[in-house]
Amino acid sequence: MKKLINGADSIVTDALRGIAAAHPSLRVDVKNRVVFRADAPRPGKVGLVSGGGSGHEPLHGGFVGYGMLDAACPGEIFTSPVPDQLIEATKGVNGGAGVLHIVKNYTGDVLNFEMAAELSRDEGVEVATVLVNDDVAVQDSLYTAGRRGTGATLFVEKITGAMAEAGAPLAEVARVAREVNERSRSFGVALTPCTVPAAGKPTFELGDTEIELGIGIHGEPGRTRAPMREAREIVRIAMDAINADLPLSGDTLVLVNGMGGTPLIELYVVFAEVEAYLREKGATAVRSLVGNYVTSLDMQGFSVTTCSLTGELTRLWDAPVETPALRWGR
Amino acid sequence: MKKLINGADSIVTDALRGIAAAHPSLRVDVKNRVVFRADAPRPGKVGLVSGGGSGHEPLHGGFVGYGMLDAACPGEIFTSPVPDQLIEATKGVNGGAGVLHIVKNYTGDVLNFEMAAELSRDEGVEVATVLVNDDVAVQDSLYTAGRRGTGATLFVEKITGAMAEAGAPLAEVARVAREVNERSRSFGVALTPCTVPAAGKPTFELGDTEIELGIGIHGEPGRTRAPMREAREIVRIAMDAINADLPLSGDTLVLVNGMGGTPLIELYVVFAEVEAYLREKGATAVRSLVGNYVTSLDMQGFSVTTCSLTGELTRLWDAPVETPALRWGR
Amino acid sequence: MNTQFFAAWIEEIAAAVRAQRDHLTQLDAAIGDADHGANLDRGFAAAQEALAGASPQTPGALLVLVGTTLIRKVGGASGPLYGTAFREMGKAFGDAAEVSPAELSAGLNAALSGVQRLGAAAEGDKTMVDALAPAVKALDQAVRDGRKPEEALEAAAAAAEEGAKATVPLQARKGRASYLGPRSVGHEDPGAASTALLFRALKAAAAR
Amino acid sequence: MNTQFFAAWIEEIAAAVRAQRDHLTQLDAAIGDADHGANLDRGFAAAQEALAGASPQTPGALLVLVGTTLIRKVGGASGPLYGTAFREMGKAFGDAAEVSPAELSAGLNAALSGVQRLGAAAEGDKTMVDALAPAVKALDQAVRDGRKPEEALEAAAAAAEEGAKATVPLQARKGRASYLGPRSVGHEDPGAASTALLFRALKAAAAR
Ligand SMILES: Nc1ncnc2c1ncn2[C@@H]1O[C@H](COP(=O)(O)OP(=O)(O)O)[C@@H](O)[C@H]1O
């Protein structure tokens, strides 16, 4: 394992120092591990807090700023943050209008956010929670921890960020957050595993002609292993899974997301196929993102996330945003 | 080799289809392989054209748009574009005020751009050329093809883009382009090789505890091989090389660039060390970029580029830009 | 069993987790995200530090501090779950300076309830509950049978180890491993494995 | 040597480059960017297509078309360099329907000048010039000595191959390989290797 780190134990702290130095629009509390908007808390504005294990950069720290998150809490690599961090963030962004917790549906994230919400409420902060669970590779049944939260997190954070910026009340922001989640679906494919620094070796092994279908974003193996094939066919597998769960139609927001180790040129090849698939189904990619947004360390592969847009959601998507990883309109 | 492609021969075309579908602000001539600003040519504005081999995305296509390039020409993977493409682009962006060719200093790029410039001039277009050669790993002597152009290309494209947008004449744009290049230095380090799709295997082999120092962006080996070490020490090697060539001081623009396969969290760890090094030398990272901008397919590693700023250059850097990969102020 | 005994337990756990760190992480790599060893190592190292700093005076205070520290330092699924387990156990002990085997048993039942309340896992879901529940049951039984403390703790440790091994053929229905569906079969659950370490450490503390 | 002969030459080159594509790419991987085989394969396949479409009537027209096609389709350093070589050769042949050995020799001298004018490489810089220059010299000499065409072409091909092999111990001073400094030593230059293929193909065309 070769990584550009000073040590597996200091990677999160070291990266936070780098984020602090690179982005004057952020205030980074390195000790408590919270990335704040420099101007948080904003009086009267609903505060948006997200967080999760590190290793998914730019998620979530890269999405803190005007029109998106007010704070993000990075845990250790692939380990959800602890309640202390989340409480610190929640109190730090509370401008009196309450705080929304945007939580990816993983047992660890859910438990730690729950504890933080409870303790923050004890301290007088109104907290609402939205669970993101867009990954169609996981059966949503009593026999699983439920669907994972992946790419739709970015959609929820951007769209609720625009609402909060515009002064919407907490209940309304939470309602739209849930709506975005319900309208979104994702599917991921890995060409290679990733290597967790503290583990020192790849989380699984994959042959030279094999891929993993239905992977998450924590280096876990997928639902099935399949032979490697052309981008066009791999995209069809992913899109069929999404389309079977929620038929694609109308104006669609699309994220073709790299897992961290995939060159951008390949993501554009994938996007061309995704766009063609959508057209075939009578849907249109009216808004799109192509790049590394919700990653899994150095994994090669991609995920596709779709969100069926409404006029309101399109307008909120288009609203100005100014964060390290997503910026337009200012 | 596993890649998200439909075939090694169609990768550039397929990616161009993806770029076209993803970015309505661009007009992509897939057949002639030119990525244009949708509104090119702009009457009275100097046109900016760059290009080079593919495999370095988002360079150059991702830098086409308001306040940056007017057109980009992608060649095959790591192969400079051909004169036809460049002529097509040059004519297509000529708004009557002439065209600047921004050329990375590689024999192939230089020769093909020279031919294109000559033939474009024959057709009545005024063409100026700026060579980017910022890589301190290569000795600039009669015994080499001269220094390579790497990260400074982004600086030149952004800053000249702002000038051209503001209506500066060709000679002035070319002068500042050369100034930016002269004030910029780069150094790159690889943790792994990359795999060119048509070659099917890595361009070199590197042990589990070895790194390549002074690499370029075409998968070529570096000047020396060294043992793997902490990020802090690797950064020191890179920064010492830059500082020895052009002592660091004052306001500095810094790019910590991923080679395509390096997770963003590691790039932030690197940036923290770069920023500390600058401070130690009495220089300040007043502007910075951290991310994958000038890549080498799936290579793991990074490069650092510094540019010693003036008030004018800082102002031009801050000017609005709206491209797929760089956007602020609009 | 007094405060010193429970301090020794935490020491034994910390040492065992440190020694088995890579093993636990590898178990987690197979069906999870390769961090369980690092998580617990960080947590119990922090717990020891907290104990050294605060010197709690009762078993209850000690265990609550350990639990709180785990919640504050571990993160992930195991942080809140183990943290709650220790806190519930500590709370069950109240202010007592000494804990009897029967009280220990009651405390561990409280721990199990806490874990199940929070995580909603039943036995057979392939989680730490599959080691914790049988260990608690075995201890209950041994205490009811009036067996010697060492024997009772041995029974609990053995039951936890058996429970952990028995997760191998199961398909996970809770936590990260559940995402793998049938592919989770054939691997030992990392949380069940660490729970077995906790009970083995309890026996070791008693043998000191 | 008539138009048909030069068409056969291009066919032989295309076949040889296709067969040696991976070899050329691997040579380029060692000290360059792993595309030389793909570049030339793409270029000469396009040249054949262009010839089939246009059916040029003289050796000069044919070679100019080949050169132009290489410039238009190859890119990289080798595209303009080989393209210029073929164009200069073609231009040297003018409108002639037949080319004598002495004229061939003159044409190849023009090709060499074109490559050197464009790329500024001297012999010993570890480039295609290290194969091209000795081959041209050997052909000159053989023609001056009045040797049979086949013998003259064999001498040229052998000199090109020797020149290519002789690049192995050199340190590159031009092109991408120069970035490696001393590490370029010990590898054959891919462009010199492909130039040797061109001259071997010329001999093969004559032997048809
Ligand atoms: N709902 C749950 N109830 C009980 N235990 C659980 C539950 N979910 C996960 N676990 C336990 O947690 C262990 C994983 O812990 P750890 O790897 O530290 O956290 P994470 O899964 O967040 O990475 C699993 O092996 C399992 O024993």
Ligand SMILES: Nc1ncnc2c1ncn2[C@@H]1O[C@H](COP(=O)(O)OP(=O)(O)O)[C@@H](O)[C@H]1O
């Ligand atoms: N300045 C030069 N003069 C002559 N030949 C050169 C020069 N630079 C490079 N070459 C030749 O070009 C070859 C590389 O061609 P190719 O790999 O197709 O292009 P690129 O180097 O642009 O990838 C080298 O092996 C060398 O023989």
Ligand SMILES: [Mg+2]
């Ligand atoms: Mg985890």
Ligand SMILES: [Mg+2]
């Ligand atoms: Mg090349």
Ligand SMILES: [Mg+2]
């Ligand atoms: Mg885990």
Ligand SMILES: [Mg+2]
């Ligand atoms: Mg090459």
